[in-house]
Amino acid sequence: MAKIPVTFTHNGTDRAAFADPGQNLLEFLRRGLGDLSPKYGCGQGACGACTVTIDGQTQLACLVLAETVQGRDVRTAAGLADGATLDPLQEAFMDHFAAQCGYCTPGMLVSARALLDTNPTPTREEVIEAISGNLCRCTGYEPIIEAILSVAGRRATA
Amino acid sequence: MSAQSGKNGFELRKDLFADERDDNLNEIGKRIRRQDIEGHVTGRSPFYDDHLFDGLLHIRCVRSPHHHARIRRIDTSRAAGMDGVVRIVTGADVPVNLNTLLSLLDFGLDDEPVLSHAKVAYKGEPVAAVIAATEAQARAAAQAVQVDWEVLPHVLDVEEALKPGAPTVNETYPANAFVYHGKYDHQKLRYGDVDRALAEADHVVEGRYEMSPIEQAPIETCGAIAAQEQNGRYVCYTGTQALFFSLGTASKVLNLPSSRLHFIGGTVGGGFGGKVDSIHEPLAILGTMLTGRPCKSQWDREEEMQVGAPRGAERWYVTDGVMKDGRITARKFTGYFDSGAYTRLSSYAIIKGVGHLPGPYTIPNVYADVYCVYTNRTPATAMRGFGITGVDFAIEAHMDKVAERVGMNPVDLRILNAYRDGDMKAHRRVAKNCALVECCQVAAEKAGVRLSPDPLAATSMTGGGGPRGALPAHTATDENGRVEGFSSGSYAQKDGVSVQPVAASKAPAMATGQRAPGGGSTPPQGVSAPSPAPPAPVPSQPAAKKPARSGAMRFSSLSGFRRR
Numbered sequence: 001m002a003k004i005p006v007t008f009t010h011n012g013t014d015r016a017a018f019a020d021p022g023q024n025l026l027e028f029l030r031r032g033l034g035d036l037s038p039k040y041g042c043g044q045g046a047c048g049a050c051t052v053t054i055d056g057q058t059q060l061a062c063l064v065l066a067e068t069v070q071g072r073d074v075r076t077a078a079g080l081a082d083g084a085t086l087d088p089l090q091e092a093f094m095d096h097f098a099a100q101c102g103y104c105t106p107g108m109l110v111s112a113r114a115l116l117d118t119n120p121t122p123t124r125e126e127v128i129e130a131i132s133g134n135l136c137r138c139t140g141y142e143p144i145i146e147a148i149l150s151v152a153g154r155r156a157t158a
Numbered sequence: 159m160s161a162q163s164g165k166n167g168f169e170l171r172k173d174l175f176a177d178e179r180d181d182n183l184n185e186i187g188k189r190i191r192r193q194d195i196e197g198h199v200t201g202r203s204p205f206y207d208d209h210l211f212d213g214l215l216h217i218r219c220v221r222s223p224h225h226h227a228r229i230r231r232i233d234t235s236r237a238a239g240m241d242g243v244v245r246i247v248t249g250a251d252v253p254v255n256l257n258t259l260l261s262l263l264d265f266g267l268d269d270e271p272v273l274s275h276a277k278v279a280y281k282g283e284p285v286a287a288v289i290a291a292t293e294a295q296a297r298a299a300a301q302a303v304q305v306d307w308e309v310l311p312h313v314l315d316v317e318e319a320l321k322p323g324a325p326t327v328n329e330t331y332p333a334n335a336f337v338y339h340g341k342y343d344h345q346k347l348r349y350g351d352v353d354r355a356l357a358e359a360d361h362v363v364e365g366r367y368e369m370s371p372i373e374q375a376p377i378e379t380c381g382a383i384a385a386q387e388q389n390g391r392y393v394c395y396t397g398t399q400a401l402f403f404s405l406g407t408a409s410k411v412l413n414l415p416s417s418r419l420h421f422i423g424g425t426v427g428g429g430f431g432g433k434v435d436s437i438h439e440p441l442a443i444l445g446t447m448l449t450g451r452p453c454k455s456q457w458d459r460e461e462e463m464q465v466g467a468p469r470g471a472e473r474w475y476v477t478d479g480v481m482k483d484g485r486i487t488a489r490k491f492t493g494y495f496d497s498g499a500y501t502r503l504s505s506y507a508i509i510k511g512v513g514h515l516p517g518p519y520t521i522p523n524v525y526a527d528v529y530c531v532y533t534n535r536t537p538a539t540a541m542r543g544f545g546i547t548g549v550d551f552a553i554e555a556h557m558d559k560v561a562e563r564v565g566m567n568p569v570d571l572r573i574l575n576a577y578r579d580g581d582m583k584a585h586r587r588v589a590k591n592c593a594l595v596e597c598c599q600v601a602a603e604k605a606g607v608r609l610s611p612d613p614l615a616a617t618s619m620t621g622g623g624g625p626r627g628a629l630p631a632h633t634a635t636d637e638n639g640r641v642e643g644f645s646s647g648s649y650a651q652k653d654g655v656s657v658q659p660v661a662a663s664k665a666p667a668m669a670t671g672q673r674a675p676g677g678g679s680t681p682p683q684g685v686s687a688p689s690p691a692p693p694a695p696v697p698s699q700p701a702a703k704k705p706a707r708s709g710a711m712r713f714s715s716l717s718g719f720r721r722r
Contacts, residue, residue: 022294036208037201039427041377042459049377077201090199094191102198103378103427109199137377137428 011079028066048134051107077106242295249275279499336530350523355488359479367552378427381456431540470538510545578622
């Protein structure tokens with residue numbers, strides 16, 4: 001089976017790897033690159049656990065062909081922190097008890113980061129809309145919304 | 159009153175829980191960092207699927223498209239030759255291919271194969287497992303396995319399943335009901351004399367309540383990865399909620415001492431009760447044993463929904479005897495838990511549920527017959543508060559119905575009948591630390607419901623005990639639902655049934671020998687089609703005959719032996 005070379009930017013670093021034909025971006029990131037932060041939850045674009053950004057747009061990695069990220073900028077939850085310094089959004093999730101089992105958390109964080117990058121002071125409704133594609137079966141939505149709004153508030157007053 | 163008001167309107171009424179722990183916990187409403195939170199927000203928490211192995215093989219099961227069918231033949235020849243296929247596993251490859259989860263607690267008879275080879279009793283039941291280099295290859299080959307099915311009549315309703323002539327779902331319990339205490343086809347609760355109290359009541363209020371199955375639906379689907387360690391030891395990364403339970407189960411069905419199993423878990427991507435069934439661990443380890451390579455068994459979302467065991471359906475009939483002033487003097491239940499095709503944890507859920515009856519109310523006469531029923535539906539298992547949640551819905555819906563009948567405010571009715579400290583409960587324990595009265599008062603206040611003066615002044619700490627704390631002078635008992643042929647001494651065997659080797663005749667000789675000494679028996683698999691009448695016990699081998707009340711048989715995960 002012929003492999004497909006893919007060069008792209010992964011969390012700010014240039015990477016080159018081979019994808020299998022038909023392989024989705026989720027498997028490519030996890031097995032190929034060892035970035036285990038995007039999670040498999042459904043494989044059919046329903047749960048949001050595999051949410052990543054491609055050129056700043058949120059995408060479901062399970063529905064993206066790996067080879068299509070050639071030359072593009074892919075970011076995952078593993079790239080949110082700057083070395084040992086966590087993103088304020090990660091700190092906010094920690095302070096607000098915004099994770100229980102933690103399985104939806106990386107995808108949730110990616111969606112929230114993408115929102116704040118384009119809209120630093122979202123309303124509560126805009127936060128809810130932004131994470132509407134990320135299912136949390138522990139149903140801890142309220143602390144998650146509070147955590148995201150707390151970062152928005154801090155940025156807004158900064 | 160030592161109430162503490164916290165954020166979010168929490169109020170801790172420690173006065174009501176005076177003899178609980180005396181340390182002054184006040185964490186509710188505060189922001190506390192979870193000990194595992196940093197891993198969660200950085201994506202570093204090690205879920206089972208986050209362990210990478212070079213050369214990992216993927217396991218996909220071949221599943222029944224039928225609710226109930228006999229397996230005439232499984233033809234794996236075409237699938238075995240397909241790209242990437244390393245091995246195809248069937249029931250004959252499983253060392254001990256019959257188990258019940260609670261055999262580890264000596265509760266219930268082995269009734270469920272890992273991979274069925276005689277018949278299937280629910281849609282999606284696995285009959286073979288394909289092990290291949292990629293998931294796609296395993297999936298394609300699983301589709302290519304040919305199974306010759308003989309479709310059998312099925313039953314999907316609990317009450318239909320208990321009628322004479324219903325198809326036998328589970329050959330271990332031919333009458334389609336779990337056998338409690340080796341004696342009865344249902345779990346009994348008898349407290350006082352319900353029939354007399356109903357006859358003397360001012361009102362008799364009847365109700366029928368039903369709950370659908372509920373899927374736990376964790377975002378992380380169930381699964382496990384196994385790999386060889388060294389010295390014949392296997393490591394298993396798993397999403398189980400019950401690590402040692404899964405280890406014990408794997409040890410039993412694989413006939414391996416637990417010292418050869420190294421289970422790593424504890425990071426669970428949502429469980430809610432649905433990750434205790436220990437299905438993937440034995441399969442992944444078996445795959446590794448047979449191929450010498452790391453193997454992963456993982457449900458996709460469709461399997462999680464169709465095959466993953468839900469909270470089972472329940473149906474309840476409730477009859478209350480009520481006096482004009484709202485006092486409930488009798489409560490009678492007939493309950494049916496839909497266990498699906500196999501027992502899993504439903505038998506235990508009923509024990510829990512019956513201990514909860516009649517709900518948090520002091521009722522002097524209580525009666526319950528609760529059946530754990532086998533149907534050709536997906537086996538049921540644990541989910542949050544299981545055994546309790548369904549019947550609580552029935553009880554509280556029924557309380558509203560009773561309130562309507564006697565013309566009372568439903569909150570007043572609950573306070574009037576609520577447990578007080580010192581009251582005797584139907585399971586013969588004295589109630590303490592009751593707080594239902596106070597909860598009702600607060601809920602009524604917040605909801606703007608006006609209570610009558612007496613309920614408003616009531617407390618859980620007064621009015622209980624005394625005659626309310628005494629056992630009934632007379633409890634009516636009966637032998638309804640008596641069954642024969644099962645031992646009362648141990649759930650792990652049938653009394654007087656001959657010792658059978660493990661169902662899969664290819665099981666290693668050692669496995670057979672190990673199971674024999676206690677007289678533990680396995681009913682023959684694949685008994686002929688039409689449902690047999692309740693079992694005439696097979697003549698016993700004299701050596702295996704048990705005394706009437708034998709000591710409990712225990713399964714040791716260390717040695718794999720069943721022993722006294």
